[in-house]
Structure formats: C-alpha cells, structure tokens
Amino acid sequence: MRVAKETVVGIEYTLKDDQGNIIDASGDRGPMEYLHGAQNIIPGLEQGVEGLEVGDTKNVLVPPNLGYGEYSDKLLQRVPIEHFGANTPQVGMRFHAETNLGMRVLTIKQIEGTEVVLDGNHALAGKTLHFDIKVASVRAAELTELSHGHPHQSGGCCGGGGCGSGESSSEGGCCSTGEASEGGCCSSEEGASASCCSSEQPAAEAKSGGCGNGGCGCSN
Numbered sequence: 001m002r003v004a005k006e007t008v009v010g011i012e013y014t015l016k017d018d019q020g021n022i023i024d025a026s027g028d029r030g031p032m033e034y035l036h037g038a039q040n041i042i043p044g045l046e047q048g049v050e051g052l053e054v055g056d057t058k059n060v061l062v063p064p065n066l067g068y069g070e071y072s073d074k075l076l077q078r079v080p081i082e083h084f085g086a087n088t089p090q091v092g093m094r095f096h097a098e099t100n101l102g103m104r105v106l107t108i109k110q111i112e113g114t115e116v117v118l119d120g121n122h123a124l125a126g127k128t129l130h131f132d133i134k135v136a137s138v139r140a141a142e143l144t145e146l147s148h149g150h151p152h153q154s155g156g157c158c159g160g161g162g163c164g165s166g167e168s169s170s171e172g173g174c175c176s177t178g179e180a181s182e183g184g185c186c187s188s189e190e191g192a193s194a195s196c197c198s199s200e201q202p203a204a205e206a207k208s209g210g211c212g213n214g215g216c217g218c219s220n
C-alpha cells in the first residue's frame with residue numbers, strides 16, 4: 001500500500017538543520033504515526049511522504065513556507081518585567097499566553113532592563129528542514145480516525161482510554177493539547193519536534209491533530 005490520503009502512516013525520521021545539526025529524531029520513540037491528508041504534520045513533509053511504500057527511505061527538504069513558516073518580527077513583543085510577578089523570567093523560558101492571535105507558546109528571547117522580549121515565533125520558524133525519513137508502516141485509516149482527523153493507537157483515542165468529554169474541548173478533537181504522554185496527545189512544549197506542535201504554537205501551527213506521536217498537526 002502506498003501513502004495516500006486516508007492512510008495512517010508511520011515514519012521514522014531524523015530532522016536536521018542547514019548545518020546538519022540534529023534537531024529532532026523519532027529514535028527511541030519509534031515511528032511517528034499520522035493520518036495522511038489531514039494536516040497532522042507540516043505540509044512539506046506530508047508532500048514528501050506521498051506515494052511512498054513501507055521500507056522506502058527519502059530525504060525531504062522542507063522550506064519554511066511548507067514547514068513552520070517564516071520568522072516574523074511582528075511576533076515579538078515587549079512586556080514589563082513586573083508581569084512575571086514572583087516568577088523570575090529567564091531567557092529561553094517558554095509558556096502559553098493569550099495573545100491577539102490566540103493562545104500561543106511564547107519564548108523569552110531577551111531581557112533588557114525592566115522589559116522582557118517575548119517571541120511568538122515557532123522555534124523552527126524561518127528554518128529549512130532536512131528530514132531523513134523511512135516509512136515504517138502504511139495502513140488504511142479507520143472511520144473513526146478519519147472522523148477525528150488523527151490516528152488512534154491501541155484501539156482508541158489517546159492510547160485506548162478514550163477521551164470522554166475532553167474530546168470536544170480541543171481543536172483536534174482529542175483530550176487536551178497539554179497532555180504529553182508518549183503516544184498520547186500533543187505537548188505544545190515540543191517546539192522542535194517534527195511530529196507535534198500545538199494550536200497554540202506560533203507560526204507553524206494552528207491545527208492540533210490530537211492523538212498519537214504524529215497527532216498534532218502543524219500548519220498555518
């Protein structure tokens with residue numbers, strides 16, 4: 001079976017930047033599963049996998065516009081340091097915040113005197129991504145997976161447990177996007193991952209897929 005719309009695909013991958021530094025890899029986590037054609041993963045990677053079969057390997061080059069977007073200075077903002085209250089801000093810290101673009105993951109880029117510079121760009125915004133991928137599995141998606149827009153593992157949503165009322169509460173339809181168990185729902189903290197970003201995340205994201213390693217989609 002070839003990778004096409006409405007297939008659930010597992011891929012092993014290593015993601016490198018232009019300098020060849022490894023940014024992320026499926027490694028010990030095992031293949032990342034996603035529902036093809038459902039915008040679970042960045043468009044450039046999805047296009048690269050299209051038509052492959054189990055065992056195929058490929059180098060996929062993803063420019064920023066098909067990855068996590070271009071870096072935008074408009075996503076930088078300054079806030080007074082007092083906003084952090086008792087929490088001492090540190091460069092590199094990340095947190096969720098409501099912005100005029102909705103919930104986003106913000107990173108503290110700089111601290112200048114009494115001001116903190118927050119960066120709403122995705123960690124991989126503006127970067128050209130080099131994926132080495134290997135297709136580990138391809139299967140037809142089940143109807144529930146198609147209706148949820150993401151793959152299911154262990155026979156159910158979010159690793160078999162089902163989502164209960166959480167189902168409708170997140171955009172991707174599955175549990176909370178904050179949940180970070182392996183193979184579970186997406187952690188929005190994982191900015192560097194090819195597999196997972198969240199609707200809150202800047203630049204790249206907008207779509208949260210839901211369950212599975214490959215669950216959360218990244219595109220906007």
Ligand SMILES: [Zn+2]
Nearest residue numbers: 148157158174
């Ligand atoms: Zn589901």
